[in-house]
Amino acid sequence: MSKLQRAGWLLLLILLVLTITACSKSTSSSTINSDTGALHPKRQEASQYATTAAEPSVAKNKTFGIIYPMTYPTYEMITMDAAQSAEKHHVTLTVNAPDEASTEQQIRILENMIKQHVDGIAIAPIDVAALTPVIHKATAAGIPVITFESDAPSSERVAYVGADNYQTGRQFAQTTARLLNNEGMILVESGMEEIVGLQQRLDGFIDYIRNDTDIEILEVRYNQGNEDRAVNDIESMIDAHPHFNAVVGLDFVSVSASTLVWKAKGLNRHLIAFGGNSISEKGLLNGQVSSVISQNEQVWGTKIIETLLRASEGLPVEDFINTGITEINQNRITSEY
Numbered sequence: 001m002s003k004l005q006r007a008g009w010l011l012l013l014i015l016l017v018l019t020i021t022a023c024s025k026s027t028s029s030s031t032i033n034s035d036t037g038a039l040h041p042k043r044q045e046a047s048q049y050a051t052t053a054a055e056p057s058v059a060k061n062k063t064f065g066i067i068y069p070m071t072y073p074t075y076e077m078i079t080m081d082a083a084q085s086a087e088k089h090h091v092t093l094t095v096n097a098p099d100e101a102s103t104e105q106q107i108r109i110l111e112n113m114i115k116q117h118v119d120g121i122a123i124a125p126i127d128v129a130a131l132t133p134v135i136h137k138a139t140a141a142g143i144p145v146i147t148f149e150s151d152a153p154s155s156e157r158v159a160y161v162g163a164d165n166y167q168t169g170r171q172f173a174q175t176t177a178r179l180l181n182n183e184g185m186i187l188v189e190s191g192m193e194e195i196v197g198l199q200q201r202l203d204g205f206i207d208y209i210r211n212d213t214d215i216e217i218l219e220v221r222y223n224q225g226n227e228d229r230a231v232n233d234i235e236s237m238i239d240a241h242p243h244f245n246a247v248v249g250l251d252f253v254s255v256s257a258s259t260l261v262w263k264a265k266g267l268n269r270h271l272i273a274f275g276g277n278s279i280s281e282k283g284l285l286n287g288q289v290s291s292v293i294s295q296n297e298q299v300w301g302t303k304i305i306e307t308l309l310r311a312s313e314g315l316p317v318e319d320f321i322n323t324g325i326t327e328i329n330q331n332r333i334t335s336e337y
Helices: 003-036 041-059 073-088 103-116 128-140 165-179 196-212 227-240 252-265 278-285 297-312 330-336
Strands: 062-067 091-096 120-123 145-148 159-162 183-190 214-222 246-249 270-274 291-294 320-322 326-329
Touching: 062 073, 062 103, 062 297, 073 091, 073 252, 073 278, 073 297, 091 103, 103 120, 103 128, 120 128, 120 297, 128 145, 145 297, 159 297, 165 196, 165 246, 165 270, 165 291, 183 196, 183 227, 183 252, 196 214, 214 227, 227 246, 227 252, 246 252, 252 270, 252 278, 270 278, 278 291, 278 326
Parallel strands: 062 091, 062 120, 120 145, 145 159, 159 320, 183 214, 183 246, 246 270, 270 291
Antiparallel strands: 291 326
16 A cells, blocks of 8 residues: 555544544533433523522512501400411511500501511501501502501502491490390490591491480590500599499400409499400400400401402402401300300
């Protein structure tokens, strides 16, 4: 074989080796991807980005705020119910209230929650006129607001959780009329005059008593959310009208104040209280309270969380989540215990 022929064969061999090597590399890469399920580098990068982007919406817990008019045992019960529902739905709960009923403090608490940009707020408003602009501010920031216990229908709140307060007042009156056989003299204690729900409750009560019974309302007083003041109110009314037949307490604070007075004075008169809680239940068991009118407050917490969840997702919610009105008497509470 000539030198030229040998050179030609050598060149051909080199080209053949290079071609095989290139094919081998290409086949190897393709085989790894196919066998292991590994993605093409660009596709793998895109998939990692998509997973990272999806994680916050899945993992991000919503934060809801609840604002009460004041601290009180009934609100503690509502908080416990709300906390259980919040845990179930992976919601962080921020609960706040003035030590004593205060519109100014409610405004500051609401403003602070807006700054924190929580995902939803539930408030039992004291003064609707003062709080409406702040509720507007929250909704403008994309934070849905719902009310409970007392409504603010002229605001931009998305829903109200609770019962019809005017009808609650009528139920109070019907129960009182039954206990007194439609006649007698009564004393009435309520909470803050500014709270729309309490005024509606009082209106419903007075309308029924005056139009459908022969019962005389001797006096109405407002404790402004202060238990000491409620005790003084009830004691003063009793001293001024010793021949009264019943005391009617239309708000949460009145029940604790009136049971204290009943203990101190050893009274054997009818006491009709508002709100199903440990204080009213104990009063029923001890025979101090004749009957309790409840708006089923024990479910408010769950209803608040469920409503805020829907509202925060932009889903439609009912304007009025009605928890209903229930009368709890001594027979019922005794049978439960």
